[in-house]
Amino acid sequence: MTTDTTAPDTTPAENRPPDTATAGGRRSTRFRGLLVLVCCGVLLPLSALVAVGTGSADIPPLDVARTIGVHLGAPWEPLPPLRDSIVWNLRLPRVLLAALVGAGLAVCGTVLQAVTRNPLADPYLLGVSSGASTGAVLVLVLGVGSLGVPVGAFAGALAAFGCVLLLLGRSPGSSTRVVLSGVVASQLFSALTSLVIVRSGDAERTRAMTFWLLGSLASANWVSVGVCALATGVGLLVCLSHARALDALAFGRETAATLGFSPRRGEVVLYAVTAVVTGALVAASGAIGFVGLLVPHAVRILTRGTHRMLLPSAALLGAVFLVWADTAARTAFSPREMPVGVLTALIGVPAFAVLLRRRVGTP
Structure with missing residues (x-):
């Protein structure tokens, strides 16, 4: 009698590549993937048109x-100046930014969950959000102005990622080491952010920071919109070029x-791009x-x-999700606005x- 000594596969179910050993399995997987991709690709522009027209002044x-x-450049009759400004200057940039942010975060989350083999990994795993928060809060406290907030936030994000690289040394090592390094950097910059807020002593600035x-x-x-389009587009292309490596990892x-x-x-490469x-x-x-x-x-x-x-499907679904979430956030309690993160x-x-x-019930 032959004894099977093969070790069981302990890879989390959500990170396992699909079983496509048979031709039928490959066709079924490809069809499902294309169907999701097409549906999200159609839903995104329709969602954007409806979202831009939704607000205190509804526009068809x-x-x-x-x-x-x-x-x-189309030779059509323009809308009245006020409605035109509402669409082009106020709502359209916001809806496009929501789509780009949702797409970028979804792609980064997909990549980090595969690289670390951790189903709880998200784009903020490397402490980037905490570093960005510290940079933005410092800019607000120093009174540089709202235009300097993105610059300060990006600088803080890079500083946090630099701390993670210092903790990792020359090699990323195990995914556990990466996660722990990200947690340490996140806690450090969160503490710095709290310290800056407490020391500011200005109610108006504290409200803006919060x-x-x-x-x-x-x-x-x-x-x-232009900056996020460049970052998300380049990031998606780089991640797609490593798609086979992600399947292997x-x-x-x-x-x-x-x-x-x-x-x-x-x-x-993938850690740097996602950061x-x-x-x-x-x-x-x-x-x-x-x-x-x-x-x-x-996805x-x-x-x-x-x-x-997975990567383009996640980008489209993330874009659709955040477009609708932001639309609800700015209209649910009108004229007040809820932070979309809430x-x-x-x-x-x-x-x-x-x-x-669902995962617990899945063998």
């Missing part, structure tokens, strides 16, 4: 499309090495939680594909609890 989606077309820390897209403009560093990939080099992208997004919007944690799990359940399909947490906690219960 056709008028929104007409305004966008006029500004892009609102920014909760995550908000109220300061969206075309400059921030889901089995572990040793398995990736036997398949011909360099785990150390790939991990360093820079997250820093740019946090600088524009503050720390918006649960997007980069929840969306990757939802894996829907597609069960490889990272070449709403994503209120949605994300019960949704993630449902996912956890």
